[in-house]
Amino acid sequence: MDPLYLAMSLYRRRKYDDCVKICSQLLEKNPYDQASWSLKTRALTAQVYVDEVDVDEEGIAEMIMDDNAIAQVARPGTSLKKPGTGQGGPSAGIRPMSQSGRPLSGFVRPGTQSGRPGTMEQAIRTPRTAHTARPVTSASGRFVRLGTASMLSTPDGPFINLARLNFSKYAARPNLAKALFEYIFHHENDVRNALQLAALATEACQFKDWWWKVQLGKCYYRLGMYREAEQQFKSALKQQEMVDIYLYLSKVYVRLDQPLTAIEICKQGLEKFPGETTMLTCIARIYEGLMDMINAVKYYKDVLKCDNTHIEAIACIANHHFYSDQPEIALRFYRRLLQMGVYNSELFNNIGLCCFYSQQYDMTLSCFERALSLANDDNSTADVWYNIGHVALGIGDTNLGYQCFRLAISSNNDHAEAYNNLGALELRKGRIEQARAFFQSAQSLSPHMFEPHFNYASLCDQIGDLQSSYNSAQRAVSAYNDHCDSKDLLKQLKKHFALL
CATH class of the missing domain: 1.25.40.10 (Tetratricopeptide repeat domain)
Structure with missing residues (x-):
């Protein structure tokens, strides 16, 4: 069997380690084999790939040094930083809260168990996830490596040496540029080099490729440049309407503490993609963060109408019924999860x-x-x-x-x-x-x-x-x-x- 075909088969079956080994052997024989190089890059990326739409944790730097707030005293029900002004319902007074004042959700997800501390001491001591006892940082558990890409692969050195890359050359070759970008962004976690490649590739395609605009927005978002990310996502949305773009844009507005705008963006997306559970869940999460449990439960029920096996929706509805003095109804939902x-x-x-x-x-x-x-x-x-x-x-x-x-x-x-x-x-x-x-x-x-x-x-x-x-x-x-x-x-x- 052709080794490259076998490597592609292993990649499709998600056996990434075996795929990388075969690609490495092919590159030892021919260091300029573009097909093997591209496949190895994709396999290494897939090993550490994290969906940027759903995973987002505020680090200590974002919590303490947040200079994106527009109004110091927000109107009632319009800010996630002071969610207590929302309509919490009868259970608002007894429901456990995070340090930020947000109610603890019935489903563990980024940002629900940690709060926005007021001092650096609280930030260092309190924000923890369910998987680690150390304070959460902006790296979200990923390792930041030193420069590692070039086409020439050596057995002792790194696979790719970013310092030696000519980004202009790769930006003009879409078949290699996209795989290289994802490798730099996800595997190496080098946002600045990824941003440089995305900017050159966007210019090379004459600003007509929506995919590169989305990647630019992701880089700007990771760097804390939310207004620039907003512009890129809006521009991509004009060229191609995608569910992920609506979700990325809503994340930007949530980070800018504009939850009502984020909800409006998701509702616009639901007009184009009716019944999309990810956007319904996003709206429900924002309402839950605002302590508007009535609307949150309403949207979680809409999620269950489209997907009756949605674990997060079932858990959050059960959580709401329990704190609303309806343990019998909550028990039915928890039994459903069982x-x-x-x-x-x-x-x-x-x-x-x-x-x-x-x-x-x-x-x-x-x-x-x-x-x-x-x-x-x-x-x-x-x-x-x-x-x-x-x-x-x-x-x-x-x-x-x-x-x-x-x-x-x-x-x-x-x-x-x-x-x-x-x-x-x-x-x-x-x-x-x-x-x-x-x-x-x-x-x-x-x-x-x-x-x-x-x-x-x-x-x-x-x-x-x-x-x-x-x-x-x-x-x-x-x-x-x-x-x-x-x-x-x-x-x-x-x-x-x-x-x-």
Whole structure:
């Protein structure tokens, strides 16, 4: 069999390592074999390819040094940075929030578990993904290599040496330029050289190729030049209407903190591509970020009308029903996920909570036991123990609840909610100093939560420290107001503290 044909067959079957080996052998015999060189480039790219439409995580630099904000005080319901002004529905006050004030979604995706910290210390300490314990950076987990492309392949050196490339020559050859661009952009993560190649190729094709304009927009977006990216995507959209271009453009507006414009772009795309689940999901995510759960659930249901196996839509609808005091309905959605083959710790944890609140106690502990056995990291284990502690408190076993919260802290020493609940239990026992320590730990770990401030204010009020009580109450109101209307909390504060 012809080795090049075999390599192409391996590439189509996604056996990229074997494909690269065969291409390398062919290049050793003939270093100027363009077909083998192009195929090897595509295979190396496919090994590390990440869809830029869906994967996007704000790094520390973007969080702290964001100079793209237009209005410091946005109108209610128009900013993702202050989403608490949206229409959160009845569950807005009790739904867990990220540090940015966004409600935690029912489905883990970039940007939902980490928030926008206010200080560099918080940025270094708090933003983490489910897969890593280190702070998230702009590289999104990819390795930035030194220069690696030339047509001449050597066994000891890099496959491609970017420093020796004549980009003008490659830009004039579309059959090689596109493969080379994707290799530089995805495999080498060298955005500046990729931008140079894309600019020369766009000029070589007399600005008539929409694909190169999209690549220019992606490079500008990665470099933080959002207005330039917006211009390229709009120009590409005039030449060729594609689903990806609408999604790229909506990402630009989300990063510019213009969520309503992003929603409008997706709606325009739905007029051209009716029933496109990716755009419906994009709209639902933005509404969820604005805490407009009514519209978010509406669009998630539209997603399920077009694709009834969409895991994210099912999980987010179930999450909404649970926090809307409808655990029986949420349980039906989670059971649907179980029937679809989703089998992980988080799902059994949620099913256990739904069973508990719908008074199906015989299933509750068995679901939590299954969740503990499937937990693959310390954060998941801590969350499961924390929820078991809540179940223990619900049945009146405070000793078991105390031990569960202790186990949660032993698994994850930064679990602020467990510290807060331990402080509440210690305060109930009259152990003032221990309760004070737990509340202060919770405040330092999660300053965006209002519960530790409220509880600490109550503790200070009991011991007669009115000034500290007043200051903590003010911080509680401030943190609560970032999430939703603080009238309910103010009523509770007035009941507890005569000074307010």
